[in-house]
Amino acid sequence: MPFPSGRVLAFDSGIGGLGVVQALRSTLPGDTRIDYLADNALFPYGEQEDTLLVTRLVSLIGERIARLRPDVVLIACNTASTIALDALRQNFDVPFVGCVPPVRWAARVTQSRVFGLLSTRGTARRPYLRSLRDSYAADCEMIVHGARALADLAEQAFLGYPVDDALVAEELRHLFEAPMGNRIDTIGLGCTHYTFLTESFRRLCPPEIHLLDPALPVAQQVGRILAMQTVCPEREDRPETLTLTGHPVDSVALKRAIARLGYDDITVLENVDAS
Known part of the structure; x- marks a missing residue:
């Protein structure tokens, strides 16, 4: 059975989650909107303290949920998933899919x-x-x-x-x-x-x-969760976004790379504390 379309918010500390986005593109219908948020200002998450990361994730993801109103949130980051999924699910009334070591x-x-x-x-x-x-x-x-x-x-x-x-x-x-x-x-x-x-x-x-x-199995799980949601049509009409918390080191190379995944441009969130 084909998966339905909808709006997905994918998060990672850097570009790693775009590997899962790549799998989402091949798994979900072409009209699915996939927004991406990378907390590159604090990359890599594996080197950060847990308490700091949980607080930061609740804040960052909460802002994106309020703005984009996704049907599913994908935490495409093993570190973030292992420490913050419980807190995110407690704070927000939207389904979350995490990535854990296989x-x-x-x-x-x-x-x-x-x-x-x-x-x-x-x-x-x-x-x-x-x-x-x-x-x-x-x-x-x-x-x-x-x-x-x-x-x-x-x-x-x-x-x-x-x-x-x-x-x-x-x-x-x-x-x-x-x-x-x-x-x-x-x-x-x-x-x-x-x-x-x-x-x-x-x-x-x-x-x-x-x-x-795990990229493809995770993408398939997102599709299964979407299938259980009542998708709000107006969410799908807004353009997709790819957002960073810090300026990329090489914006030209990054724009060229993300174009392969269907993203036109990069937005940088201003005034995000990198600590």
Whole structure:
């Protein structure tokens, strides 16, 4: 059954969530409006304190909900999802879809019962990740690498800049050279940014590795939630927006990249505290 159209607000700390937007474009009807908000002034979220992020997210998302009136809000950020979804759902009467590390999926796929997870350092150290493992992969060895460099490399890839394979391989090395790392047969992407490095991962990993990117399953979940909503037609008529909380380092490259996803321009929210 095809998914209905509507208005979706997608959020991430940077451009990583645009990987999920890409999946939304291929999954939802062409007349679906997808607004995007990136809190790039505080990127990367994985390096920030939880309390600060929850307060900031409630404020930023609340402003966008009031202005855009989305049918569904997608938190396309693992860090934000793991720490702030409960607070967002308590504060706003709109459905939320989050992104969490694909631990359950990895446990279903792995044959060796050893899988790797690439994430931000913040996600790697949070108890939530261990609770996912205990709940869904208790019979597996989960090897986690909190990679600070990969999010930046992913942004370079999205903007069309070359990415040094050696830098990506160095991050993968932390998985394969860990105890039991030689038994890894599955790697989950625990940060939406990493979608843009998929080609590099496939080229640099052994060919038998299953690479799990949650972008498409998350997009399909958004479609299922839309199917349960009563969509207000006037919401669909307003143009889509792509909004940042800080000025991009290379606006020319970013505009060229977002044009591939159907966005015409960038709006920068003024007077957003970057702390």
